[in-house]
Amino acid sequence: MRRLTADVAVAGNGVLGWSVAVELVRRSPGLRVVVAGPGTRPGSATVAAGAMLNCFAEVTDVTSRHAASQAKFALARAALDAWPAWLEALREGGGPAPAMVAPGTFVVLGAQATPTAVRNFDAVQAALKEYAEPHHEVQALDIPGLRPVPHERPVRALYLEREGAVDARAVLAALEGCGRRLGVTSVDGQVSGLLTANGRTTALHLADGTTISAGAVVVAAGAASQPLLDQVLAHRTPPLLHGTGCAVQTRRHTGPGFDRVIRTPTRSGACGMHLVPLGGGVEYLGATNIVCFDPPEGPRLGVTQSLMRFATDQFDTRLAMSAVRRWHYAHRPVPLDRLPLLGPTGIDGLYVATGTYRDGFHGSPVIARHLADMILTPSARPELLAPFTPVRAPVEDMTVEDSVNLFVSDAVETATEYGMRLPYFLDTAPLAAQARTEAHEALQRLDRPIALHPEILTAVREASPTHLHHLNTYLRTTTPAP
Ligand SMILES: Cc1cc2nc3c(=O)[nH]c(=O)nc-3n(C[C@H](O)[C@H](O)[C@H](O)COP(=O)(O)OP(=O)(O)OC[C@H]3O[C@@H](n4cnc5c(N)ncnc54)[C@H](O)[C@@H]3O)c2cc1C
Known part of the structure; x- marks a missing residue:
């Protein structure tokens, strides 16, 4: 059985895992950082x-309407400013030049x-x-x-x-090359467990038996992060x-x-x-x-x-x-609430960097910068990431009624986009009524109705009993009964 020791161990080898690792060793040369993830990266969004x-x-027209979406936009603006220097830093790392x-x-x-x-x-x-x-x-x-x-x-x-x-694949290769040259250790393997002792995360356990002991652990396994989070934060983070x-x-x-x-x-x-x-x-x-x-x-x-x-x-x-x-x-x-999960978790030494949905590649240099801030200075609390604390109740950026209405208009618009054309004497009312029924069916599956975006409501409607149980337990754990 292999045993490694690190200052920081990262579970996940996509753009977020590697960006955090590279940022850490650039800022703190000599820091022992290990990135663990399967070399073939099945299902990786980055690839x-x-x-x-x-x-x-x-x-979108809702970006300015809620504090959380404003915060996400602020993060995206910071990333827009950060990319030229970030690409330059990767070039200086001596590898292929993205x-x-x-x-x-x-x-x-x-x-x-x-x-x-x-x-x-x-x-x-x-x-x-x-x-x-x-x-x-x-x-x-x-x-x-x-x-x-x-x-x-x-x-x-x-x-x-x-x-x-x-080119996502070229940037990932450059991150990996740069990280390795700066001393990051890459381990090809699946993390199967987070080990904790006395209220702090102490190590990653890999499926092949390898253990990586570390002062800090970052969960950055993309959409596959949920089983890892469940081991120590069950029902306290928005379901992925x-x-x-x-x-x-x-x-x-x-x-x-x-x-x-x-x-x-x-x-x-x-x-x-x-x-x-x-x-x-x-x-x-x-x-x-x-x-x-x-x-x-x-x-x-x-x-x-x-x-x-x-x-x-x-x-x-x-x-x-x-x-x-x-x-x-x-x-x-x-x-569930479509906002990223970024930062410390309340468990000493455990950080999360995931939940980035559609634009995590763009946000990666800034996410890495602020994650590194918090890992290197545990008292640091970057304002930019505050709304995205991983342990939270779902952030609702509209009312439940608004979410039903959005589901309905989205269904009708999608049908039109896919080519639906009605004769002049018919309108979309039957389709809208059907969509409204479906939205309510989805909401009725929840212990308490919450505002969800259309694609999430659809997923809830189709969720298996096991996922529904997990989701409802999360809602009961994080939100007070009405
Ligand atoms: C089709 C598509 C297009 C996109 N287009 C854009 C775009 O134009 N701009 C943009 O900014 N974003 C885009 N995104 C989103 C972006 O890709 C993601 O937000 C970002 O790549 C997430 O990075 P990540 O490192 O968190 O996750 P991932 O890239 O999924 O990486 C997670 C890694 O962890 C590994 N892993 C899984 N389980 C374990 C485990 N148990 N132990 C260890 N490792 C594990 C996986 O194999 C994977 O390599 C797109 C996504 C897709 C799918």
């Missing part, structure tokens, strides 16, 4: 990410956009103005490479100068769901392709349709998002089909001639 470094492009693969992002609003997409586009524009973020409105038809089907032509478009994308996502990498055969990220505004439960040029004619088309407690064994055929249709219809019909190089399928870590 599948389009890695858009999008901040303002992610704004760079922005596409500086700049076009956000386009198609002629068929739903009312939510229109509101979110307006919100992006308002936020850009409010924060004086460099951008300009562009003529959508002037965007190089754009050739949608006629009825999907964009009617409005914005160019965001500072936002873009990196899997935001299953599928994306595809293609190579151009027809048409010039894009040289900037192009995307639509965020929709409920999903970032918009996006295309990230990775260089050499390779383009990343993403991404689907089906949120569930237990991930299915693979992407659903129907949503994958829609992904390809949306990309060709909304961006460039010539994509249909591209060669498929690689499919990505992975699980975003999605907390």
Whole structure:
């Protein structure tokens, strides 16, 4: 049986685990840091990410309405400022040199956009103005490479100068290389247990019998973090769901392709349709998002089909001639309240860095910086992470009634987006009524109704009795009875 000793042991080898490790050894040379995770990284969100470094492009009409979403936006703004220096630091680490693969992002609003997409586009524009973020409105038809089907032509478009994308896989390799050169030990294996003694976390136990004793432990195992958290914080952290996502990498055969990220505004439960040029004619088309407690064994055929249709219809019909190089399928870590779980846990030496849902790649340099602050100076409490304390009751950013209404409008808009067209003498009332019933069915499965976003309500509606029991125990543990 192998025994290792470290100052900090990280469970999870995705972008968050490695970013925290690299930040720690950069700031504290000689610190013994071990990162443990399976070398093949099954289900890793990082490996599948389009890695858009999008901040303002992610704004929605609810961003400014609640303190928690404002805090998440503040974190995203800090990350936008942090990326150039972070990439520079990785280059100085001496390994492969990751760079922005596409500086700049076009956000386009198609002629068929739903009312939510229109509101979110307006919100992006308002936020850009409010924060004086460099951008300009562009003529959508002037965007190089754009050739949608006629009825999907964009009617409005914005160019965001500072936002873009990196190659997620190249950045992960650079993080790993940089970390190793700075002395981080990488262990290929699955963490099966967190060992505690006298109220503090003392070690990680791996499935192959290895034990890593450590002064501090960081749980950063993405969507697979729940079983580890359950061992010491059962029912005290918002349950983690899997935001299953599928994306595809293609190579151009027809048409010039894009040289900037192009995307639509965020929709409920999903970032918009996006295309990230990775260089050499390779383009990343993403991404689907089906949120569930237990991930299915693979992407659903129907949503994958829609992904390809949306990309060709909304961006460039010539994509249909591209060669498929690689499919990505992975699980975003999605907390019940959709806000990240970041920071100390109340158990000495135990920290969490997960729950980043759709934009953890973008946030990683800032999350790593503040996690390192807290690990190196345990009394530090960075204000930016305060709203995301892992041990918490669910944060509700709307009323329960609002959440039902949102579920209903989302269902109707999704149906329209997928091509539903009614004759003039019918309206969507029956569909809305059905969706309302489904939302109430989901809420009735909870011991106490709480406001949940549409994709989470759907997952609750489909949850197994075991997950429902876990969820209700969490609600009883963290929230007072009404
Ligand atoms: C299709 C898709 C597209 C995305 N696009 C973007 C984007 O454009 N921009 C953006 O900012 N974000 C994007 N995201 C989200 C982003 O990828 C995540 O927020 C981020 O990568 C999460 O990183 P992580 O390190 O927490 O998790 P992961 O990358 O999932 O890493 C967790 C690691 O822990 C390992 N692990 C699991 N169980 C254990 C265990 N028991 N012990 C040890 N290790 C374990 C896993 O194998 C994995 O390697 C996207 C996600 C998906 C799925």
